[in-house]
Amino acid sequence: MSALTRPDLLDPHLVAQLGGIELVARGVVEGFLAGLHRSPYRGFSVEFAEHRPYQPGDELRYLDWKMLARSDRLFVKQYEEETNLRAMLVLDVSKSMDWSGDPGGRLTKRAYADRLVAALGLVLLRQRDATGLIAFDDVVRAMLPARARSGQWGELVRRLSAVFGGGGTAAEPALRRVTDLLRRRGLVVFVSDLLFDRDLALLALRYLRHRGHQVLVFHLMDPGEHALDGPAEARFEDPETGVGVVARPRELQRVYVETVRREVRAWELACRRAGMAYHHVLTDTPFGHVLRRAVAARARLG
Amino acid sequence: MGFLQPLALLALPAAGIPLLLHLWRRRTPPRVPFPAIRYIARTTEEHRRRLRLQHLLLLILRTLVVLAVVLAVARPVVRARWAGATTHEPTALAVVFDNSLSSGAIRDGTPTIDLLKRAIRGTLGALTADDRLWLVLADGVPRSMAPGAAVAVVDSVGVWALRLELGGAVTQAARVVTDAGLPGREVHLISDLQRTALATEAITGAARIVAVEPGGAPPPNVGVGVVAPRDALVGPAGGTVVASPAGTPGRETTLTLSLGERPVARAAVRVNESAELAVPMPDDGWGWWLARLNAPPDEVLADNEAEVALRFAPPARVALEPTVGQFVEQAIAVLRDGGRLAEGNDTHIAELPAQGSTLLLPPDDPSRIGAVNRALAARGVLWRYEAGGVAGLVGRSSVPGVEGTAVRRRYQLVPSGAPGGVLAAVDGAPWVVRASENLVLLGSRLDESWSDLPLRPGFVPALDHLLNRTLRGDLAALEAAPGTAVRLPDRVTAIARRGARRPVEPGSVLAAPLDPGGYFLLAGGDTVGSLSVQIDPRESALEQATRAELAGALGGDVEVVDADRYASGPFGVATRAEAAGPLLIIALLAVLCETMIAWRLRGTAE
Numbered sequence: 001m002s003a004l005t006r007p008d009l010l011d012p013h014l015v016a017q018l019g020g021i022e023l024v025a026r027g028v029v030e031g032f033l034a035g036l037h038r039s040p041y042r043g044f045s046v047e048f049a050e051h052r053p054y055q056p057g058d059e060l061r062y063l064d065w066k067m068l069a070r071s072d073r074l075f076v077k078q079y080e081e082e083t084n085l086r087a088m089l090v091l092d093v094s095k096s097m098d099w100s101g102d103p104g105g106r107l108t109k110r111a112y113a114d115r116l117v118a119a120l121g122l123v124l125l126r127q128r129d130a131t132g133l134i135a136f137d138d139v140v141r142a143m144l145p146a147r148a149r150s151g152q153w154g155e156l157v158r159r160l161s162a163v164f165g166g167g168g169t170a171a172e173p174a175l176r177r178v179t180d181l182l183r184r185r186g187l188v189v190f191v192s193d194l195l196f197d198r199d200l201a202l203l204a205l206r207y208l209r210h211r212g213h214q215v216l217v218f219h220l221m222d223p224g225e226h227a228l229d230g231p232a233e234a235r236f237e238d239p240e241t242g243v244g245v246v247a248r249p250r251e252l253q254r255v256y257v258e259t260v261r262r263e264v265r266a267w268e269l270a271c272r273r274a275g276m277a278y279h280h281v282l283t284d285t286p287f288g289h290v291l292r293r294a295v296a297a298r299a300r301l302g
Numbered sequence: 303m304g305f306l307q308p309l310a311l312l313a314l315p316a317a318g319i320p321l322l323l324h325l326w327r328r329r330t331p332p333r334v335p336f337p338a339i340r341y342i343a344r345t346t347e348e349h350r351r352r353l354r355l356q357h358l359l360l361l362i363l364r365t366l367v368v369l370a371v372v373l374a375v376a377r378p379v380v381r382a383r384w385a386g387a388t389t390h391e392p393t394a395l396a397v398v399f400d401n402s403l404s405s406g407a408i409r410d411g412t413p414t415i416d417l418l419k420r421a422i423r424g425t426l427g428a429l430t431a432d433d434r435l436w437l438v439l440a441d442g443v444p445r446s447m448a449p450g451a452a453v454a455v456v457d458s459v460g461v462w463a464l465r466l467e468l469g470g471a472v473t474q475a476a477r478v479v480t481d482a483g484l485p486g487r488e489v490h491l492i493s494d495l496q497r498t499a500l501a502t503e504a505i506t507g508a509a510r511i512v513a514v515e516p517g518g519a520p521p522p523n524v525g526v527g528v529v530a531p532r533d534a535l536v537g538p539a540g541g542t543v544v545a546s547p548a549g550t551p552g553r554e555t556t557l558t559l560s561l562g563e564r565p566v567a568r569a570a571v572r573v574n575e576s577a578e579l580a581v582p583m584p585d586d587g588w589g590w591w592l593a594r595l596n597a598p599p600d601e602v603l604a605d606n607e608a609e610v611a612l613r614f615a616p617p618a619r620v621a622l623e624p625t626v627g628q629f630v631e632q633a634i635a636v637l638r639d640g641g642r643l644a645e646g647n648d649t650h651i652a653e654l655p656a657q658g659s660t661l662l663l664p665p666d667d668p669s670r671i672g673a674v675n676r677a678l679a680a681r682g683v684l685w686r687y688e689a690g691g692v693a694g695l696v697g698r699s700s701v702p703g704v705e706g707t708a709v710r711r712r713y714q715l716v717p718s719g720a721p722g723g724v725l726a727a728v729d730g731a732p733w734v735v736r737a738s739e740n741l742v743l744l745g746s747r748l749d750e751s752w753s754d755l756p757l758r759p760g761f762v763p764a765l766d767h768l769l770n771r772t773l774r775g776d777l778a779a780l781e782a783a784p785g786t787a788v789r790l791p792d793r794v795t796a797i798a799r800r801g802a803r804r805p806v807e808p809g810s811v812l813a814a815p816l817d818p819g820g821y822f823l824l825a826g827g828d829t830v831g832s833l834s835v836q837i838d839p840r841e842s843a844l845e846q847a848t849r850a851e852l853a854g855a856l857g858g859d860v861e862v863v864d865a866d867r868y869a870s871g872p873f874g875v876a877t878r879a880e881a882a883g884p885l886l887i888i889a890l891l892a893v894l895c896e897t898m899i900a901w902r903l904r905g906t907a908e
Contacts, residue, residue, distance in 0.1 A: 225336070238337060241339075245343045245346060247345075251353060252342070259345045
């Protein structure tokens with residue numbers, strides 16, 4: 001496959017021009033899966049569960065030829081996944097996520113997260129993992145229970161498109177809600193810009209670990225937040241709280257980058273100590289790179 | 303501290319620009335939504351003190367840069383004592399460069415004038431466009447000129463056979479620098495500081511006087527000094543030339559007298575003593591001759607030779623009228639006994655013009671004046687006698703011995719037109735006139751009732767002069783120092799020496815030639831006199847004045863410095879240095895520091 005047919009490796013903003021969340025996510029996943037060397041469908045060796053309509057990219061050996069002969073329609077056999085993994089995609093939809101350092105040239109963190117979550121969900125569902133969604137800001141805005149049935153992904157995408165966040169970020173209450181919803185041990189994929197109190201958030205995430213969940217944290221950051229840009233002097237204001245600080249970006253740039261690096265490192269260490277996987281993702285990172293990390297983390301879970 | 307470009311200080315308020323820009327930037331800045339505000343807040347909090355200090359340093363450095371540049375453009379001068387501090391405030395400088403005859407002396411193998419030139423070059427090179435310069439040479443005339451022109455003049459000028467009176471030269475120089483109206487007023491005397499050159503006290507006013515010693519010791523020296531014939535008219539028995547050498551006291555020299563190219567006499571003599579050298583009648587007969595006196599060459603060559611003109615002629619043959627009176631008769635007898643006169647009819651002393659030359663005495667009887675006047679008119683003489691002469695004293699006269707004569711009775715000698723020829727005057731009125739080439743008129747008889755001349759020691763020499771010289775066309779035997787003013791007799795049309803002839807205006811005042819020697823005065827083709835141009839003997843005494851003597855002549859504040867110290871800092875305000883250079887260095891360092899701090903402040907973009 002050439003680079004042109006690998007949307008998962010292209011600039012996210014460019015890929016987003018292809019269409020909505022669903023279209024982009026499908027394209028990213030198709031490209032991503034095409035690039036994988038081993039089958040992601042390990043779960044297909046277990047008991048047959050049900051049929052589902054064929055989707056481009058499904059392996060032909062799982063086509064139900066008898067159904068094709070009988071109905072002249074393409075169906076693939078779905079099997080119960082042996083480990084019976086349940087995955088919950090937890091998405092931060094607070095106002096801070098709705099920001100881009102380059103509005104004309106980069107996706108907002110929310111737009112990037114939507115497409116990333118949709119792609120993640122599609123990958124997981126194709127692996128027959130029950131996948132759900134929780135979107136939160138200062139309250140839980142959307143909740144889709146983890147299912148592995150057909151239509152789950154479509155529903156996930158619809159929920160993503162429908163949820164309007166924009167409030168503040170109070171991760172701990174939302175995460176406590178997650179723990180309530182995930183009774184069976186599974187995978188929690190936490191996608192957020194982590195612009196909230198670290199200790200409080202880690203408290204909730206450690207609780208999930210304590211309950212036996214595997215936690216994967218994707219720390220989203222716009223490149224403009226990673227390296228401070230702006231006019232010679234400006235009043236930088238938090239869109240959530242309105243709190244502002246007057247600063248001269250050129251004077252602070254070097255030490256600001258160091259501050260951010262320390263913050264990222266602190267999150268990383270804290271997550272690792274708590275047994276959680278942590279990935280720092282800039283919103284100009286091609287989706288495929290992020291998916292690869294997620295798949296790798298998923299693979300370690302067996 | 304002063305400023306050479308004070309108008310530049312008008313730009314000093316520009317030093318407030320960095321502060322104004324700093325305050326301008328602190329107005330309400332643009333608002334930028336930024337979710338990760340916590341990172342910025344944490345960063346600014348951690349580096350608040352450092353940032354504030356750096357901003358303050360930048361403000362100070364930028365203000366310092368503007369201040370330093372503005373001050374540098376204003377070219378401040380400060381008092382400084384480091385080597386090379388040569389800037390000075392605008393100065394009017396008069397350099398008295400003594401290239402008189404004594405500057406030709408050789409000191410330790412180097413001509414003194416070369417030492418003086420070496421000393422002055424640094425000063426001329428240190429002058430700026432804000433200064434004014436006058437150069438005074440051995441003629442004592444201040445000449446305004448640009449430093450470049452002065453360098454060319456100094457480099458090319460040689461030793462002049464003149465004497466420069468230092469007190470007078472410094473006075474002239476001080477006056478021109480004071481009148482210039484500049485803050486600095488200085489007179490630099492570049493001279494061998496000869497003791498004999500300090501004749502008068504200088505009037506220096508507010509000018510700073512610097513006297514530069516050439517270094518080394520003046521050598522011993524002997525010059526021929528004053529040379530003069532005992533008598534300008536030499537008879538068949540020969541004559542005498544008297545010489546008084548000048549120079550280092552007590553030194554002896556041998557003088558050699560030559561007539562033409564032939565040595566004729568030699569004498570050993572000490573400085574400030576006199577020697578008489580006999581001059582024999584030349585083999586070629588009567589006429590005008592140049593006698594040259596030489597001393598052996600030493601450290602000053604220009605004073606080892608002098609020339610005088612001698613006229614060799616037979617004595618006048620004089621006839622007396624019986625009415626001339628006893629005083630004349632006795633004087634003539636003395637002259638005849640001395641070989642100065644002979645009996646004959648070439649020259650007459652009479653009451654009426656006679657054949658040949660006549661010394662005319664006025665008649666004792668006033669009724670006979672008419673006849674005298676008619677006789678004079680018949681000969682075309684433009685003078686006549688008139689009654690009414692007033693008694694008085696004889697003033698300066700070209701006839702030796704008559705000056706100061708008290709005249710009790712006289713006739714007026716009245717000219718028609720402006721015939722000239724006055725040889726002596728009583729209170730300005732003609733008393734002895736040369737009416738023509740061979741006629742001299744006296745306003746008084748040579749009798750004690752008319753004047754005290756017959757009783758004066760100069761009576762006989764006066765008669766000798768009138769009879770042997772005046773009535774034989776010999777107008778004058780002049781003496782002058784080089785460059786000094788000489789009034790020529792009214793018949794002289796040229797001066798000549800060694801075949802070179804120079805036309806002159808009859809009766810004019812001439813600047814004596816700078817080249818010492820004997821000159822002949824010419825009236826047409828005839829030699830009618832001589833001009834002996836001799837150096838001032840005081841130039842031969844090279845001894846340097848002491849500092850006390852210099853202070854006495856040039857003022858107690860005179861600074862006497864040696865040439866080396868003079869070269870290091872010629873100007874009285876040389877302890878000033880222009881501070882623009884250090885200020886520009888400060889500005890440059892401030893720019894470098896500002897650049898470094900600003901660069902560190904901005905850091906490098908990731």
